[in-house]
Amino acid sequence: MSNQTEERKLNHIKVCLEEDVQTRRKTTGFEDVFFVHQALPEIKRDRIDLSTSIFNHKLTAPLIVGAMTGGAAKTTKINAAIAQAVEELGLGMGVGSQRAAIDNRKLEHTFTVTREKAPTALLVANIGAPQLARGYGVKEAKRAVDMMEADALAIHLNPLQEAVQPEGETDYTGVLKKIGEIAQAIDVPVIVKETGAGIAAEEAKMLEDAGVAGIDVAGAGGTSWAAVEYHRAKRVGDESRQSLGENFWDWGIPTVVSLIEVIQSVHLTVIASGGVRSGLDVAKALALGADLASTSLPVLRPATKSQEEVKKTLQFTIDELRNVMFLVGAESIQKLRDVPIVVVGKTAEWLRARGFHPELYAKRKA
Numbered sequence: 001m002s003n004q005t006e007e008r009k010l011n012h013i014k015v016c017l018e019e020d021v022q023t024r025r026k027t028t029g030f031e032d033v034f035f036v037h038q039a040l041p042e043i044k045r046d047r048i049d050l051s052t053s054i055f056n057h058k059l060t061a062p063l064i065v066g067a068m069t070g071g072a073a074k075t076t077k078i079n080a081a082i083a084q085a086v087e088e089l090g091l092g093m094g095v096g097s098q099r100a101a102i103d104n105r106k107l108e109h110t111f112t113v114t115r116e117k118a119p120t121a122l123l124v125a126n127i128g129a130p131q132l133a134r135g136y137g138v139k140e141a142k143r144a145v146d147m148m149e150a151d152a153l154a155i156h157l158n159p160l161q162e163a164v165q166p167e168g169e170t171d172y173t174g175v176l177k178k179i180g181e182i183a184q185a186i187d188v189p190v191i192v193k194e195t196g197a198g199i200a201a202e203e204a205k206m207l208e209d210a211g212v213a214g215i216d217v218a219g220a221g222g223t224s225w226a227a228v229e230y231h232r233a234k235r236v237g238d239e240s241r242q243s244l245g246e247n248f249w250d251w252g253i254p255t256v257v258s259l260i261e262v263i264q265s266v267h268l269t270v271i272a273s274g275g276v277r278s279g280l281d282v283a284k285a286l287a288l289g290a291d292l293a294s295t296s297l298p299v300l301r302p303a304t305k306s307q308e309e310v311k312k313t314l315q316f317t318i319d320e321l322r323n324v325m326f327l328v329g330a331e332s333i334q335k336l337r338d339v340p341i342v343v344v345g346k347t348a349e350w351l352r353a354r355g356f357h358p359e360l361y362a363k364r365k366a
């Protein structure tokens with residue numbers, strides 16, 4: 001990888017640590033989702049079983065840390081801290097784009113450190129769609145997986161980020177076909193993920209037809225890549241890039257809208273992410289039908305400190321999830337999926353305008 005790309009990666013992390021990089025006017029839609037409080041839960045909070053399985057891998061709770069980093073020497077420490085924490089908690093993690101290490105073996109350790117620190121945790125490898133358009137294929141996908149003995153491969157879609165960054169790779173032709181070829185050829189499940197702008201039902205169906213195993217919606221309402229690029233442009237005094245970032249700051253499909261569109265359109269494993277900020281958000285995502293939730297930005301700062309800090313952050317979210325499950329009388333993740341949930345406001349309006357049915361979740365299932 002060129003020094004310039006390495007510099008950019010570190011720059012992204014610095015901006016995410018120092019600036020406000022989350023959407024401003026647009027929200028995830030979790031604030032439009034309500035549980036029906038159960039005054040007679042008839043269960044013991046301490047007996048609640050949070051464990052779940054994804055792609056035949058058992059997790060102690062339905063939460064992973066979403067793809068963030070690797071590829072620059074200084075990021076090894078961040079990946080190591082996250083890996084050690086998820087190993088000890090029995091969770092999972094994704095790594096950031098492995099392009100750097102595919103192009104330059106010297107950087108492999110920034111990713112392989114995750115398997116060293118997490119011999120049994122669910123690990124998700126990562127490559128990007130723009131690289132598929134520029135020649136990456138089955139060979140590179142296999143290398144990404146083998147490099148860290150990953151349990152699954154995520155292929156990320158980031159057209160918004162590419163469109164607003166000066167070095168952006170804005171050729172997305174032939175990406176779907178390549179995704180299909182990779183999904184057929186490699187022997188771990190392929191997850192297609194967005195990076196903060198969401199996935200609509202139409203794309204979800206195309207991806208299902210292409211043979212992918214899972215979709216990670218990564219909707220709008222959390223980290224905004226337009227915001228990250230706005231701050232980068234501001235720091236170097238590039239006014240036109242700055243206003244581009246500003247104008248697209250809130251672009252995207254809110255996480256809850258994307259989640260419901262995808263769940264009501266395909267029969268795939270679905271991961272909820274993009275602005276997942278609490279155990280309550282995780283619980284809502286699962287009650288809406290997600291198989292797993294994933295969170296990225298809230299883990300970044302703790303990961304620069306220590307694995308203990310990462311553990312604390314994740315444990316707090318899990319404890320909160322347990323609390324919600326107590327308050328709705330759900331003693332397992334399966335039961336949480338059946339509790340009634342009400343979707344109102346602009347989220348419900350958006351979904352109806354697109355022909356989806358937010359009211360389907362409001363009744364208690366038998």
Ligand SMILES: Cc1cc2nc3c(=O)[nH]c(=O)nc-3n(C[C@H](O)[C@H](O)[C@H](O)COP(=O)(O)O)c2cc1C
Nearest residue numbers: 066067068096097156195218222223274275296297
């Ligand atoms: C510092 C940082 C780096 C990221 N790098 C990647 C990446 O390389 N590949 C990827 O698929 N997603 C990447 N993402 C996107 C996240 O995986 C996630 O989809 C997005 O941040 C939304 O989740 P959040 O609101 O919980 O942060 C990155 C996010 C952050 C904050």
